[in-house]
Amino acid sequence: MNLALKDIRHGLFRFVLTCFGLGLLMTVVLAMIGIYNGLVSDALAVVKAPAADVWLVEAGTQGPFAEASSIPADTRDAVARMPGVAEAGAVNFQNVEAPHGGRTLRLYVIGYEPGRPGGPQAIAEGRGLGASHFELVADRKTGLVPGETIRLGRNRFAVVGLVEGAMNSGGDPAVYVTLADAMVLQTELDPAAQRVQAARGAVSVKSASVAAVIARMAPGADVELLTATVRQWKHLAAMTQGEQEDLLLASVVDKARRQIGLFLGILLSVSAVVIALIIYTMTMEKLKQIATLKLIGAPDRTIIALIVQQALILGASGWGIGLLLILTVKDYFPRRVVLEPFNTMVLAGIIAAVCLLSSALGVRAAMKVDPATALGS
Amino acid sequence: MALGDILIEVSNVAKHFGEGETRVDALRAVDLTVRAGEVIALLGPSGSGKTTLLNIIGCILAPSAGRVALDGELVFDGKWLRRDLRRLRLDKIGFIFQAHNLLPFLTAQENVALVPDLAGWPTEAGRARARELLDYLEVGHRRAVKPALLSGGEAQRVAIARALANRPRIILADEPTAALDGARAGLVMDLLRRLAVEQEACIVTVTHDEKIFDRFDRLIHLRDGRLADA
Known part of the structure; x- marks a missing residue:
């Protein structure tokens, strides 16, 4: 009983x-x-998404997530030519607030070069970026659906695909655009401000720069050798994927x-x-x-x-x-x-x-x- | 009435609580023998030692001195001679309480069948014994009812059935009729007497209920821890 x-x-x-x-x-x-x-x-989602082996950022910074980093966009070409590097891509990250459907969406805009490392690993719905401009792939949590359009900066982007689990450490859902669009978004001024700059004779407030260059290594290539070589250049800092993840956990979300x-x-x-x-x-x-x-x-x-x-x-x-x-x-x-x-x-x-x-x-x-x-x- | 074997033998039993100035002698050199078929009452004012004696016979309380034998087995002689006193109680003693103390979460039948179950009887045999006893005590029709829904008399009869479930030869009752009216108290005592004879058991009851004094074979008076007369 x-x-x-x-x-x-x-x-x-x-x-x-x-x-x-x-x-x-x-x-x-x-x-x-x-x-x-x-x-x-x-x-870690945003760090893991590009499936990179090495992150190259501005020397003296712990970018691009823990600190701001700005390096010339053509750094990618130099890195891609280094021994052991299979492919390299330049990436940009920035937060924007975009009005959409009567509310303001806080988005984490990731700019990458289609066909190079830095983009989403898998498309959950729709397709990846096909055009050079004004297309975006959004995280499903943004609430955007393929076929919709949304204004980012001064341009309107069409949503062509959705991904899942892409966001920054603050939980803001990510959208992927081309690096060119991301750089324009970063540097483009309001028309009134543009007129003032033009009157002063300035061409742009910022030169063409990216936040980081990421590299994928060829099988068997020595990651440590690459990072050591890059550090000798003085104007760049290099981190392995593991170091970048540790840094993010230690400094950003700790x-x-x-x-x-x-x-x-x-x-x-x-x-x-x-x-x-x-x-x-x-x-x-x-x-x-x-x-x-x-x-x-x-x-x-x-x-x-x-x-x-x-x-x-x-x-x-x-x-x-x-x-x-x-x-x-x-x-x-x-x-x-x-x-x-x-x-x-x-x-x-x-x-x-x-x-x-x-x-x-x-x-x-x-x-x-x-x-x-x-x-x- | 022919009396049977000696079932309770208490020899020179004493019990004191505390030491020195705080020492209280609850029992002093008590001798008591109870035979099968006997129904006796322990009487006395509050503090006279009757509950202490009942607890000693029930192997709940160790005497300070003396010997206790139950159903022919010496169980205390300066110390308990059996390690498992609960098993001893399960095998030899049935308890009937003033408040019936049925387990509220078990039905009447389960309350009775619990004792054989604890003793290791096969489940069906325990259930059959419970049904048999409840029918005998005329509460069989209430076997599926929980104690909260039983009347006082029904609950007390279920408690009696539980006390008898394991066929113990010693039944100890503490104010078994306190919650019953005169007529029902008489019926319960008659029932206990009948069972004592049929099962060759003895019944030791602590009571203050004068209405049922005539139902006992012997009235044992205790005063200041001693037997006053028998």
Whole structure:
């Protein structure tokens, strides 16, 4: 006879309500884990997208994500000719705010040279850039659809394709345009400002520059040799893909990551205390019944099973409800919530451990109960 | 009535709580023998030691001195001679409480079948025994009902069925009729007597209920931890 299940069935409504409450708490914990993962994943998405081996940026900077970087656009030609380099491409990054459909979209504009490294790895819908100008490929989170047009700067761009998971470390969805368009967008002035500059005799406020050049190496080529060579040029800095990712995590998202990590730790501690209190209270409410069980001869294992099984069922239900809820609502979060099976399994392990520890408190109280207390009224 | 084997043998049992100035002697040199088929009452004012004696016979409380034998087995002689006292209680003793103390999350039948289940009986045999007892105690029609929906008398009969489920030969009852009116209290005591005879068991009851004194074979009076008379 399984006393734990019988007891749960007896007070089913209350137990379900408790599980639901715990489930909501688990939803918050899972959401924080997902937001934490999302932050890291988003931050790395833009770095990983070009599938580069080496990043070449302005000397003395840690660009193009941690710091601004500006290098001559023709650097790409010099890099492409270096030994071991299979292909190279120049890229530009900038944030723009574009009015669209009655609202303002904050976009991360990535300029790249079609046919060279720097563009999206996979098109989810539509096609990639085909024309030299005024086409863009947008991340699905922008809400843009193929066939639509949107004004960026002084020009109107047609949306020709969609990608997924392309954004910057701030969570702004990316749009891909040609490098030429991106450079125009970066340097083009408002007509009034243009007239003032023309009157002063200035041709442009900025020379043709890009944020970085990325290179893909030929199989077996030595990445370290390339970076060492580039550093000797003095006017460029070179980073491997791994160094760029580490730099981005360390400088751009580190504080936010630590903040969320700390909050997650506090949340897990609060959850542990709440679970412990629930289980302890559930046990304390049953002390008279436990005394009766002891008096009629129930062995310790029957009493321990009653407490531990209920604790584990409570924990498992809370975890399950939490997982179900977060999977249902995660797409409504403004930033990406990334839940890996590993994370959920680790949380399940933590909850199981907390439940076992908490039930140990309850078991301790139950073991101390004097069976004689059942004899009183 | 012919009396059977000696089921409870308490010899020179003493129990004190605390030491020195705070020492309280709850029982002093108590001797008691109860035979199969006997129904006895432990009487006395509050603090006289009757509950202490009931707890010692029920192997819930260790005496400070003396010997205790249950159903022919010496169980205490300066120390408990069996490690697993709960198993001893499960095998030999049935308890009936003042408040019936049925487990609220089990039906009447499950409350009764729990005891055979704990004793390791096959599930169906335990259920059959529960049905048999509940029918015998005329609450069989309420077997699927939980304690909260039973009347006081029904709950007490279910509690009696639970106490008898494992066929114990010693039944200890603590104010079993306190929650019942006079007529029902008499019926319960008659029932216990009948069961004691049929199952060759003995019944030791702590009670203050004068209405049922005539239902006992012996009234054991305790005063200041001693047997006053028998």
